[in-house]
Amino acid sequence: MDDLPVEPPAAPARKEPAKGARRPAGTLPVARVAVDVSLPHLDRPFDYLVPDRLDERAVPGCRVRVRFAGxxxxxxxxxxxxxxxxxxxxAFLERVVSAEPVLTPxxxxxxxxxxxxxxxxxxxxxxxxxxxxHARAEGRAPAPAGEPVEPPAEPGPWQAYPAGPSFLAALAQGRSPRAVWTAMPNPDWPAAIARAVAATLASGRGALVVVADGRDAARVGAALTAELAGSDGxxxxxxxxxxxxxxxxxxAVLRGTARAVVGTRAAMFAPVRDLGLVVxxxxxxxxxxxxxxxxxxxxxxxxxxxxxxxxxxxxxxLTRTTDATHLVETGWAHPLVPYRDVLRAAMPRVRPAGDDAELARDEAAxxxxxxxxxxxxxxxxxxxxxxxxxxxxRGYLPALACARCREPARCAACQGPLALTSAHAVPYCRWCGRIAGDRRCPGCGDGRVRAVVTGARRTAEELGRAFPGVTVRTSGRDGVLAEVGAERALVVATPGAEPVAEGGYAAALLLDGWALLGRADLRAAEEALRRWMNAAALVRPAAPVVVLADGGLPPVQALIRWDPVTHAERELAxxxxxxxxxxxxxxxxxxxxAAIRELLDTARLPDAVETMGPVPAADGRExxxxxxxxxxxxxxARALKDAQGVRSARKAPDAVRVQIDPLELI
Incomplete structure (x- = not known):
């Protein structure tokens, strides 16, 4: 798009066609079009004429093709x-790609x-x-709408929460309660979501559920199928x-034949009709x-x-974020937490590896x-x-150091970190992929390396030697397991890839707590607690969980007491x-x-805005x-967008990426 004009007219002007060759529609001949151009200074609708031949197909929300800047x-x-x-x-619309109104108001x-x-x-x-x-999918006849849904007769999983039954009743009655839910430590949360969706559908409204990955979406989908008695709604x-x-x-969602949607991040924009609940x-x-x-x-x-x-x-x-806690604090949502006695009966028994009793028994604890x-x-x-x-x-040994002087092992070509993929492999660079078999430490000249960080595959190898005859299964980036059976096995998983065990795990080990808590990230403690609790919730009630971290740290104490709410409130403070x-x-x-300085010089920032930095980023950027x-x-946000628009109108050569509330601040 580099050849776009600096500021085109509201619609590109065209020479009038020969008389009778193309006529505008008789009624409502002007079409306002959102053109697929991402330049900030062109972020507005443009007017085009609707040809008479496209009058019936050119409906609001349809896809069109137009001529824009040639x-x-x-x-x-x-x-x-x-x-x-x-x-x-x-100018006239060139054609209507599809008469399906895919973009709703x-x-x-x-x-x-x-x-x-x-x-x-x-x-x-x-x-x-x-x-x-997808033309073939669009050409199929719409499926019939799902059967009407009856309101749930019992609160089911929501009985464990003081406000659970009233929350469910409010949804079934057509009201719109808003809640921040701290779920019970068990893998039955999909059933609770399915019951809330069923209550919403019973009120004649639609529901939208967004989860982290396809495994969670499949679990919620299966729970909905069971809750709705096989209805295809x-x-x-x-x-x-x-x-x-x-x-x-x-x-099917757009046409109203499916009134409930379960999906990953992209489903947050799903066009659910008469939306009554978002999850x-x-x-x-x-x-x-x-x-x-x-x-x-x-x-x-x-x-x-x-x-x-x-x-x-x-x-x-299973935990609560500071962002969700802020929604509660401002009154936008109400807390939904379980009864404490019910929670105690369901939670695991968590112990840190380095408490005083263990230090007396094992000095290396x-x-x-x-x-x-x-x-x-x-x-x-x-x-x-x-x-x-x-x-x-993940991986085998993702970080190495010199065996003698402990200096980090780096690639001679790009200075990237060296790693090992197996016990018989040679070090390679994680950035450029270069093999470093003849590497020598630039400080002491030693060619040996030692592990700095141990990955999931090396851990599985070590556990296999420590527990001979026990099946060791891994779940991570190379292959994620959805579930495992009830037979004895060691299941080594990275955070977020833990499979659900039939009947729950008999125990859990949460290794390398320092790797989570030691990250230079504003959300390090919050994220460590979230990953620990998501894993610990998969064990059986009162089953042992060992976390390898200092028991005096606030996230570890929150895990031991199973109290993510207090931890989130302190983090928010x-x-x-x-x-x-x-x-x-x-x-x-x-x-x-230079591009950042130009953007800031152009932007009309509010007086209360505080600037921090700049600090070096990758590839010579700041x-x-x-x-x-x-x-x-x-x-x-408006000031930054306007400044971006000025730069794009000037065809500034260097782009500036603007992110509002990025996850990584430090």
Whole structure:
């Protein structure tokens, strides 16, 4: 798009065709089109004429092709009008790609608000909201609508929560309660979500559930099938079935034949009719943050949808994030926590490896990677069933150091970190892939290496030697297990890839706590607690869980007491004192130093905005943070977007990436 004009007219002017060759439609001849162009200074609708031959097919929400700055580009027809404010000549629509109205007014308004909230463009958000067209799926006849749903007769899993039955009753009566849900430590949370969705469907409204990955989506989908007695009134939107199946299911939602949606991050824009409930499970998982511009977070998008649609909201997880705690504190949502006595009966028994009793028995308990307590717990657990071992790092040995002087082992070509893929492999660079078999330490000249970080595969190898005759299974990036049986086995998994065990795990080991707590990240403690509790919740009630971390640390204490709410409240208080999100809004600017300076010189920032940095980033770029009080958040986003528009109009050579409230602040 580098050859686009600096500021084209509201619609590209064209020479009038020969008389009778092309005539505008008789009624509402003007089409307002959202053109698929991401330049900030062109982020507005453009007017075109609707040819008479396309009058019936050119309906609001359909996909069209238009000529824009001499190029044929895609777009969405937003609305038809009787006249245009543009004083020049209007070009005609080139063609209607499909008469299917895939962009609803609700999603259009939501996409506009999300774009403004994240200093982005409407075109970028619409690429996330509307999936690519699949003609064969679109040509199929709509499926019949699902059968009416009766309200749940019993609260079911919600009986364990003081406010659970009333929350369920409010949904069934057509009201819109909003809650932050701290779930019980067991793997039955999909059944609770399914019951809330069923109550919403019984009121004649639709429901939208967003989860972290396809495994969770399949579990919630199966729970919904069981709850709705096999009714086909819901669909699961994930990438696994392929583009045709996904688009066919998305069309079922658009056409109203499916009133409930379960899906991953992209499903947050699903066009559910008469939306009555939005659900976000495990909102602290970083996969809920969209990696493409304008980088929206599912929590924010679903909260906006609930507000705009006057729908209920359920933001839940086994832990509670500071962002969810802020929603409770501001009164936007109410807490939904279990009875304490019911929680005590269901929670595991958590012990840190380095407590005083263990230090008296095993002096290496504080520093050993697998102290005696961990071995005893694993041995006892294996007598009763499978044992879960959580390892924070994937791979074999992802970080190496010199065996003599302990200097980090780095690649001679690019200075990237060296790693090992197996016991018989030679070191290689994780950045450029170069083999470093003849590597010598530049400091002491030694060619030997030692492990700095141990990955999941090396851990599985070590456990296999320590427990001969016991099956060792791994679950991680190379292959994620959905579930395992009740037979004795060691299951080594990375965070988020822990499979569900039939009947629950007999014990769990949470290794290398320092790797989670020692990260230079604002959310390190919160994320460590979330990963630990997600794994510990898979064990049987009162089963032993050993965490290899200092028992005096607040996240470890929260895990032992199974009290994520207090931990989140303390974290939020610390954030308030420091002025970090969610109490304040942060904007991250990443780019060439000159480009960042130009952007800041152009932007009309609010007086309350504080600048921090710049600090070095990758590839010679810099990163700068802007902090603003929450009341100035919209003004900050608008100022940054306007400045981006000025730079794009000038065809500035170096782009600046703008992210609002990025997950990684430090």
């Amino acid at each position: 190029q044929l580009v895609d777009g969405f027809l937003l609305e038809r009008a009787a006249e245009s404010d543009h004083e020049g000549r209007l 609700e999603i259009t308004a939501l996409a506009r608000e999300v774009a403004d909230r994240y200093a982005g463009t409407l075109a970028d958000v619409l690429r996330l909201a509307v999936p690519p067209r 819901h669909v699961v939107l994930t990438a696994e079935p392929g583009p045709e199946t996904r688009y066919r299911r998305w069309l 976000l499970w495990d909102d602290g998982d970083d996969v809920h943050a969209e990696p493409h511009a304008p980088y929206p977070h599912a929590r924010e998008v679903l909260a906006l949808r609930a507000h705009r649609s006057a729908a209920g909201a359920l933001i839940g997880g 504080r520093s050993a990677r697998l102290p005696n307590l961990a071995f005893r717990t694993a041995r006892t657990g294996l007598a009763e069933g499978p044992v879960l071992v959580q390892v924070p790092r 610390d954030r308030r004192e420091l002025g970090f999100p969610p109490v304040a809004r942060m904007a991250s600017l990443t780019g060439a130093p 990163r700068m943070l802007l902090r603003a009080p929450r009341p100035d958040a919209r003004t900050l």
